[in-house]
Every structure is written in C-alpha cells, then in structure tokens.
Amino acid sequence: MFVNKGQDFQNILQVRQNLQRKTKKTTPSKWENRLADAALRQAAEGGYLISPSRAFLLERCQTAGKPSLKDIEYIHLSHFHIRTLGHIQSCRHLRVCILNNNYLTRFSALENCPYLVRLDLHSNQITKLPDENFWREMKSLRILNLHDNGIGKLEDIQSLCVCVNLVVLTLYDTPLSLKANYRHHTVNSIWSLKALDHHVIGDEEIIEDSLFSKRFTAMNPKLFVDLCPKQNEALNDRTLQSEMKTVRKILSDINRILVHGSPVVVIQRWVRGHLSRKALG
Structure with a gap:
C-alpha cells in the first residue's frame, strides 16, 4: 500500500x-x-524531525574558513523541524541563536554557549525552563524570546533572576502569561528587565504604590515596542553583523522610549541638566 x-x-x-x-x-x-x-x-x-549534525551546521552556517563548530557565532534555523539541539551545543562561541518554529522541548544544553547575546526560541514545545545554574552562565544574554510555548509556572521565571544582563523577555501566548499576577511577578523578579512582551516596563510597575499620570501607566500605548521584529533581508543574506544590528536597534528603541516614558528618567535628565548649567555659572 x-x-x-x-x-x-x-x-x-x-x-x-x-x-x-x-x-x-x-x-x-x-x-x-x-x-x-x-x-x-x-x-x-x-x-x-532532525537533530542538527556537525556536517549540517557547517554547511548551513556559512563557515567558510571556519571548519570548527566552536568558531560558529551565528545560527538561524527556524522552521527546520528540529527536535533536539544536537551539535548546536558544541558552538561554544555562539552569539546569536535563532531557532523559532521548531519542536524543541528543552534547551539546557546551550549552557555550553555562554556568549549568547540573543536567544530566540519562540513557537517551540518548551514547557519548562532551565534552572539557575544555566542562567547564571548567560552573562552576555540581552534578548530572550520565549513566546508561543507551553511554559506555565511562575517558578520558572524565578530562575531567570540570576541572568543579570537580561533586558528583553517575551512570554506572551503562553499559559503563564494568562496568570493574573504574571507581569507584576516577572517584572519584580528580573530586575535587569527593561521590556516585557509588547511594552517597555513603566516606573509604575516597579515603584510600589506609585501614582503617575495616565501617560506613564503600565502598558500605555506609548510604551509599545516590537521585541521580535521581522527582518527585510532574505534568510541566506543575514549575517552576525546584521543580527547584531537588530539587537542594537531593539535596545536603542527601548532606551528612546524610556527617555520620554519614564518619570524617573525624565527627572534625572532634568536634574543633570540643571546641575550642568549651574556648574557652568
């Protein structure tokens, strides 16, 4: 048949x-x-479903003149039906890793890649995050995309508190994001965060019992930011340099919004300006 x-x-x-x-x-x-x-x-x-082999990675990751997995700094393998990380864990100097829309259920093997700056794992089968030992090694990680997964426990967020330089996190379209205190718990567990899901984190979310005008309320439309932007380049044309440019743009957009959307930053800027003018006589 x-x-x-x-x-x-x-x-x-x-x-x-x-x-x-x-x-x-x-x-x-x-x-x-x-x-x-x-x-x-x-x-x-x-x-x-596949598990990326050494040969597969060397062929797909444009490693001309770089015959070793440890020399790979950029991987973009979305929509590849990947079930396990395979030899990706051997790419020790990986800086940008984009593995969205696959079938991954865990990614703790990436603990061997401590130089990651951006990790995009959205739209996979992940239900549980690694423990603190994993995140403690991710000292360079700035952007973490985990939306559209099956993560559902607040305890998983607690482990991220040791990821000291994490600025951007996406967890929307997960069971966890539906919990009543999800955003409050996340914002106050990961102190380094500046943006969560679709919005820059407002001062109202950080300062207990604070009262600000409507302009500065949590998730105000003026605090909206795209944390997983689509790129114009064809997949084969993307490089580490173009991906790092995207990282810098995301971080720059966040800081630009904070300059005008954070009362604390506005006051600090005004005070610095006043002191500078006073010092100049």
Whole structure:
C-alpha cells in the first residue's frame, strides 16, 4: 500500500497546532501532554524531525574558513523541524541563536554557549525552563524570546533572576502569561528587565504604590515596542553583523522610549541638566 508520508506529517502538524491553540488558553492537561508527545514521537520515528549534525551546521552556517563548530557565532534555523539541539551545543562561541518554529522541548544544553547575546526560541514545545545554574552562565544574554510555548509556572521565571544582563523577555501566548499576577511577578523578579512582551516596563510597575499620570501607566500605548521584529533581508543574506544590528536597534528603541516614558528618567535628565548649567555659572 502506498503511504503518503507528507500527508502523515501534515496530520501530525495539525495535532500540534490544535494543541498549541488550546494551551495558549490553559495549562495543558496530562492527557494533552501525552497526545503531543505521541505525535512528536511518531514524527521522529518517521524521520520528519532532525537533530542538527556537525556536517549540517557547517554547511548551513556559512563557515567558510571556519571548519570548527566552536568558531560558529551565528545560527538561524527556524522552521527546520528540529527536535533536539544536537551539535548546536558544541558552538561554544555562539552569539546569536535563532531557532523559532521548531519542536524543541528543552534547551539546557546551550549552557555550553555562554556568549549568547540573543536567544530566540519562540513557537517551540518548551514547557519548562532551565534552572539557575544555566542562567547564571548567560552573562552576555540581552534578548530572550520565549513566546508561543507551553511554559506555565511562575517558578520558572524565578530562575531567570540570576541572568543579570537580561533586558528583553517575551512570554506572551503562553499559559503563564494568562496568570493574573504574571507581569507584576516577572517584572519584580528580573530586575535587569527593561521590556516585557509588547511594552517597555513603566516606573509604575516597579515603584510600589506609585501614582503617575495616565501617560506613564503600565502598558500605555506609548510604551509599545516590537521585541521580535521581522527582518527585510532574505534568510541566506543575514549575517552576525546584521543580527547584531537588530539587537542594537531593539535596545536603542527601548532606551528612546524610556527617555520620554519614564518619570524617573525624565527627572534625572532634568536634574543633570540643571546641575550642568549651574556648574557652568
């Protein structure tokens, strides 16, 4: 009998998408988790999911003149049906890693990549984050995209508090983001954060019992920022330099918004200006 493997995989994808739509609204049940695991296991057994090999990474990551995985600094492998990190964990000098829209369930092996500046894992199958030991090593990490995953526990956010230079975090479209105190808990657990999901963090969210005008309220439209921007370049044309340019733009946009959207920053700027003028006589 002829078996349409392409159609089989489309059926598996449909199961995954149906579960994703449901788990964005609620924490997945044990039955739903088992169903998702079974679908992914079937896909893996059918050869539809991959684990990046050394040869695959060297070919895909434009490593001309760089024959070693440890020399790779930039990986962009979205929509590649990746199930496990494979040899990505050997890319010790990785700085930008974009693995969105795959089938990853865990990524703790990236602890071998302490120079990461941006890590994009949105739209995967992640339900649990690594512990503090993992995040403590990520001293260079500035941007972390985790939206559209199955993360549902506030305890996972607590482990991120030791990621001391993390500025940007996205967790929208997760069961966790539906919890009533999600944003308050996240903002006050990760002190280095300047932007969460679609908005720059306002002073009202940080300073307890503060009363500011409507202009400075939490998630005011003027505090909106795009933390996962689409790029104009074709995938094959993107480089570490262009990705780092995107990182700098995101951070610059946040700082620009804070200059006018944070009462504390506005007051500090006014005081510095006053003291400078006074010093000049």
